[in-house]
Amino acid sequence: MSQTFQAQIHITLRASVLDPAGTAVQSGLHQLGYNNVSAVRIGKYMELTLTAADEAEAQQQVDRLCDQLLANPVIETYRFDVTEIAEAATVKCRV
Amino acid sequence: MSQTFQAQIHITLRASVLDPAGTAVQSGLHQLGYNNVSAVRIGKYMELTLTAADEAEAQQQVDRLCDQLLANPVIETYRFDVTEIAEAATVKCRV
Numbered sequence: 001m002s003q004t005f006q007a008q009i010h011i012t013l014r015a016s017v018l019d020p021a022g023t024a025v026q027s028g029l030h031q032l033g034y035n036n037v038s039a040v041r042i043g044k045y046m047e048l049t050l051t052a053a054d055e056a057e058a059q060q061q062v063d064r065l066c067d068q069l070l071a072n073p074v075i076e077t078y079r080f081d082v083t084e085i086a087e088a089a090t091v092k093c094r095v
Numbered sequence: 096m097s098q099t100f101q102a103q104i105h106i107t108l109r110a111s112v113l114d115p116a117g118t119a120v121q122s123g124l125h126q127l128g129y130n131n132v133s134a135v136r137i138g139k140y141m142e143l144t145l146t147a148a149d150e151a152e153a154q155q156q157v158d159r160l161c162d163q164l165l166a167n168p169v170i171e172t173y174r175f176d177v178t179e180i181a182e183a184a185t186v187k188c189r190v
Contacts, residue, residue, distance in 0.1 A: 002131075010140050025141075025165070034160055036097075036146045045105050045140035046120075051131045065129055070120070 002051045005058040009066060009080040012043035017075045046070060049085065058082045097146045100153040104175040106166045107138035141165060144180065153177045 013019050019041050026040040052058035059082050071078040108114050114136050121135040147153035154177050166173040 012140065012142070022141075026143075028164055029160060032160070032164060034145075034156070036156075037143055037160070039142070039144040041142045043140040043142070045107065045138040046117075047107070047134070047136045047138070048121075048132055049134040050129075061129070061131075065124060065127070065132070069123055069127060 002053055003055075003058075004049060004051050004085045005055065005082050006085050007046075007048050007050060007058070007062045007080050007082050009046040009048070009062065009070065009078060010043060011046070011066070011071045011076050011078045013041060014075055014077055043076075044070075055082060055084065097148055098150075098153075099144060099146050099180045100150065100177050101180050102141075102143050102145060102153070102157045102175050102177050104141040104143070104157065104161060104165065104173060105138060106141070106161070106171050106173045108136065109170055109172055112170045138171075139165075150177060150179065 022040040022042045025042065026037060029037045029040070048062075050058060050061060052061060059080075062080050062082055066078045066080065067073060117135040117137045120137065121132060124132045124135070143157075145153060145156060147156060154175075157175050157177055161173045161175065162168060
């Protein structure tokens, strides 16, 4: 039986890649008076739900889809967590 | 003396707000054959460094700047973690 998992994916620019959006936000913060803020980097955060036979398969699949579609491995790195979701229907049966 | 902190900020669309980018990514994943993926939501992830007297002040400040500049509270929610950074210079002195 397949289980349902939620993946939380962080995609960030590699440290060596310039982040113009981050620089713009930092300058905006400085203009608002937050001069103590530095090193602003902006990345992407994605959540998705997937079904898989077990956690290992889910992790393998999320890794593959990050590499193929979600991240650009040339300038970005990614990391993710996969957690099983207790389905409402299953919980209902257990009560 | 002021300490240095790193803030990790997640900004996500409210559940009631449509996410066209997420829908586009989900359709791309389906076209690649990942038909078991659903509920794709895309948010922002930011990292920044700031100096503050203590962790409570750092948290208060990150909360304020999320509210004022980084997130749009009408359609987005945010959450963040603040952790102290051991400065290289300080570590050097301790050795």
